[in-house]
Amino acid sequence: MRSSRAWQRPTLGAVAARAGVSTATVSNALNGTGRLSETTRQRVLAAARELGYAPASTARALARGGTGVLGLTMTAYGDLPVPYTEIPYYAQLALGAISAAHERGYLLMVMPSSLSPWMWLNTPMDGVIHVDPRADDPVRSLLRERGVPMVCDGRPPQPHWGDVWVDIDYDTGLRLLLDHLTEAGARRIALSQPLHDNEYPHLIGRAYASWCAEHDLPTLVEEYASLPDYFTAEREAVSRLLNRDPRPDAVIGIYSDSGHNILAAAGYHGLRVPQDLLVACISEDADYAATTPPVTTLSLRPDRVSDEAVDLLIALINARTCVDRHRLVQPVLAPRRSTRGPVRRGNGTL
Amino acid sequence: MRSSRAWQRPTLGAVAARAGVSTATVSNALNGTGRLSETTRQRVLAAARELGYAPASTARALARGGTGVLGLTMTAYGDLPVPYTEIPYYAQLALGAISAAHERGYLLMVMPSSLSPWMWLNTPMDGVIHVDPRADDPVRSLLRERGVPMVCDGRPPQPHWGDVWVDIDYDTGLRLLLDHLTEAGARRIALSQPLHDNEYPHLIGRAYASWCAEHDLPTLVEEYASLPDYFTAEREAVSRLLNRDPRPDAVIGIYSDSGHNILAAAGYHGLRVPQDLLVACISEDADYAATTPPVTTLSLRPDRVSDEAVDLLIALINARTCVDRHRLVQPVLAPRRSTRGPVRRGNGTL
Numbered sequence: 001m002r003s004s005r006a007w008q009r010p011t012l013g014a015v016a017a018r019a020g021v022s023t024a025t026v027s028n029a030l031n032g033t034g035r036l037s038e039t040t041r042q043r044v045l046a047a048a049r050e051l052g053y054a055p056a057s058t059a060r061a062l063a064r065g066g067t068g069v070l071g072l073t074m075t076a077y078g079d080l081p082v083p084y085t086e087i088p089y090y091a092q093l094a095l096g097a098i099s100a101a102h103e104r105g106y107l108l109m110v111m112p113s114s115l116s117p118w119m120w121l122n123t124p125m126d127g128v129i130h131v132d133p134r135a136d137d138p139v140r141s142l143l144r145e146r147g148v149p150m151v152c153d154g155r156p157p158q159p160h161w162g163d164v165w166v167d168i169d170y171d172t173g174l175r176l177l178l179d180h181l182t183e184a185g186a187r188r189i190a191l192s193q194p195l196h197d198n199e200y201p202h203l204i205g206r207a208y209a210s211w212c213a214e215h216d217l218p219t220l221v222e223e224y225a226s227l228p229d230y231f232t233a234e235r236e237a238v239s240r241l242l243n244r245d246p247r248p249d250a251v252i253g254i255y256s257d258s259g260h261n262i263l264a265a266a267g268y269h270g271l272r273v274p275q276d277l278l279v280a281c282i283s284e285d286a287d288y289a290a291t292t293p294p295v296t297t298l299s300l301r302p303d304r305v306s307d308e309a310v311d312l313l314i315a316l317i318n319a320r321t322c323v324d325r326h327r328l329v330q331p332v333l334a335p336r337r338s339t340r341g342p343v344r345r346g347n348g349t350l
Numbered sequence: 351m352r353s354s355r356a357w358q359r360p361t362l363g364a365v366a367a368r369a370g371v372s373t374a375t376v377s378n379a380l381n382g383t384g385r386l387s388e389t390t391r392q393r394v395l396a397a398a399r400e401l402g403y404a405p406a407s408t409a410r411a412l413a414r415g416g417t418g419v420l421g422l423t424m425t426a427y428g429d430l431p432v433p434y435t436e437i438p439y440y441a442q443l444a445l446g447a448i449s450a451a452h453e454r455g456y457l458l459m460v461m462p463s464s465l466s467p468w469m470w471l472n473t474p475m476d477g478v479i480h481v482d483p484r485a486d487d488p489v490r491s492l493l494r495e496r497g498v499p500m501v502c503d504g505r506p507p508q509p510h511w512g513d514v515w516v517d518i519d520y521d522t523g524l525r526l527l528l529d530h531l532t533e534a535g536a537r538r539i540a541l542s543q544p545l546h547d548n549e550y551p552h553l554i555g556r557a558y559a560s561w562c563a564e565h566d567l568p569t570l571v572e573e574y575a576s577l578p579d580y581f582t583a584e585r586e587a588v589s590r591l592l593n594r595d596p597r598p599d600a601v602i603g604i605y606s607d608s609g610h611n612i613l614a615a616a617g618y619h620g621l622r623v624p625q626d627l628l629v630a631c632i633s634e635d636a637d638y639a640a641t642t643p644p645v646t647t648l649s650l651r652p653d654r655v656s657d658e659a660v661d662l663l664i665a666l667i668n669a670r671t672c673v674d675r676h677r678l679v680q681p682v683l684a685p686r687r688s689t690r691g692p693v694r695r696g697n698g699t700l
Contacts, residue, residue, distance in 0.1 A: 049433070069459070083399070085445035095435035095444065102462035107473065109419070109459050112452035123457065289640035 076132035096306030173331030184341025190248035426482035446656030523681030534691025540598035588615035600628035
């Protein structure tokens with residue numbers, strides 16, 4: 001590949017020139033420091049990406065006595081054998097974090113979900129992104145003891161003073177989804193709700209309830225155990241929802257496979273989607289573009305979450321002030337045929 | 351999540367019992383040692399996964415003076431800004447390698463594509479999986495100098511004695527795809543061929559040519575520059591193929607976005623897929639299930655490749671003999687509407 005051999009490693013100045021900013025701004029953008037608009041930061045990172053600029057921060061970190069390595073921990077389910085890398089949200093989060101770290105000259109190590117304390121205490125890391133902290137999270141306390149700079153992906157259940165996190169704007173996300181469903185004709189929108197001790201289900205539940213109150217619509221919720229097998233558990237929960245009289249005209253699920261689970265339950269009840277029932281879920285799973293029918297999803301933008309988290313963590317490691325320590329990522333709606341209304345009224349059984 | 355708190359870390363014996371094998375076999379399966387059938391190995395890993403068994407190999411590695419860390423390097427495009435984590439094959443390879451390492455009690459670090467030698471020389475790693483080695487690969491030489499155990503993903507262009515690799519059975523894969531196209535009625539199957547100095551395009555080209563010779567069918571090949579922008583370059587190459595008289599009745603692309611590129615070129619020529627032209631590509635991209643029409647793909651099984659590579663690397667690190675040092679992964683065909691024949695004869699322009 002001659003082209004790449006001829007290619008010259010670009011300078012900080014080349015990136016600055018391409019982005020039309022100062023070299024100081026480039027270095028701020030790459031180190032997550034200073035006060036930069038999101039637009040500028042993204043423009044600089046894009047320029048660096050286009051030119052293949054690789055900062056030597058890891059070398060600098062080593063020189064400083066750091067390791068140049070960031071850790072990403074996914075322990076939301078403790079020791080349970082959860083195949084994180086097969087769950088689209090976590091997969092995209094991990095890949096996004098790896099490339100965000102590389103863009104800024106750091107390495108990133110995804111840690112296993114297993115909770116062996118020696119690992120958190122001994123693996124050399126300059127800082128850690130801790131995903132979905134739970135109530136009384138053992139890893140969170142360990143890392144705090146060890147004094148490792150830590151950014152939480154997701155607001156901790158009981159935040160301590162000084163906790164730093166990237167959160168997702170669930171209120172706005174749920175509003176997008178619920179408004180979309182009402183525009184499609186839904187008036188009885190149900191929520192299939194997992195029981196778990198991270199904040200995610202609670203935050204979604206609260207956003208759903210307050211939207212319903214605001215719009216003077218009923219809250220229809222069925223809970224299910226998220227472990228060990230949420231597939232069966234959620235199908236049964238949705239089945240209970242569909243047995244209600246009057247039954248819901250839309251069902252929302254909040255886990256990656258919820259859309260498949262809801263479609264299965266609807267099929268079991270002889271309901272056609274979207275004619276008899278609208279279906280949507282919060283998921284990053286590309287498969288929903290090819291289901292029958294394709295299912296509307298709300299994306300939590302793990303790519304943006306990981307980028308913000310790495311950015312913030314590197315700022316913490318470099319002990320920079322003037323950075324926003326609580327960042328908020330906006331979800332995005334992908335409307336598909338499963339919510340193409342208006343829904344047919346009636347009891348909907350064949 | 352009370353359930354997970356109550357959950358007890360399983361023992362080696364528990365895994366052995368569940369898999370119906372001896373504890374020695376479990377340890378062989380996890381350390382990639384001994385002579386085990388693939389079935390047994392998979393059964394043990396499945397049992398370990400189900401029980402959430404996390405071996406303490408990393409702790410043992412540290413005790414041995416190792417780091418317990420494996421590296422994965424993707425440098426096929428040198429310093430060029432290739433967003434590996436956004437390319438489905440590399441994304442699945444990285445995620446698969448991370449989880450395969452975790453299953454065996456190791457950590458895995460994905461290295462940036464940038465070629466800063468200090469990194470390869472200084473980052474502590476017990477061994478490295480080197481993806482798509484190129485001719486005169488600088489990273490490969492560096493790692494050999496450093497004496498780091500290395501497994502290549504992909505047969506190196508000029509293998510040295512003692513090189514260890516996991517390869518993909520391209521001959522069988524191409525045979526699957528080409529037989530499928532002829533069954534759909536194709537007789538003039540064209541190949542859109544990128545120019546690059548890793549082995550992949552050459553191996554595919556050879557497999558294609560020998561199949562055509564065997565079946566007494568013409569080889570129709572157009573080459574394009576894989577860098578910097580293979581989207582435009584491949585559309586133009588396919589366009590040249592479709593301008594031939596008689597024109598091809600099927601086109602195969604070998605990069606992840608080739609299917610999209612070929613569909614675009616076919617549209618530009620007013621050809622309907624599959625009526626006027628069959629389209630297929632080698633890709634792991636789930637989006638092809640939702641394109642118009644859905645595109646037939648050949649999967650190179652990055653999940654299996656990464657699993658074999660991690661398995662083999664850990665065997666090397668533990669200096670085990672009796673392991674097969676050249677492993678072969680079988681591709682899998684996903685037939686979709688873009689190859690549903692028989693294709694209509696004629697010049698195909700509207």
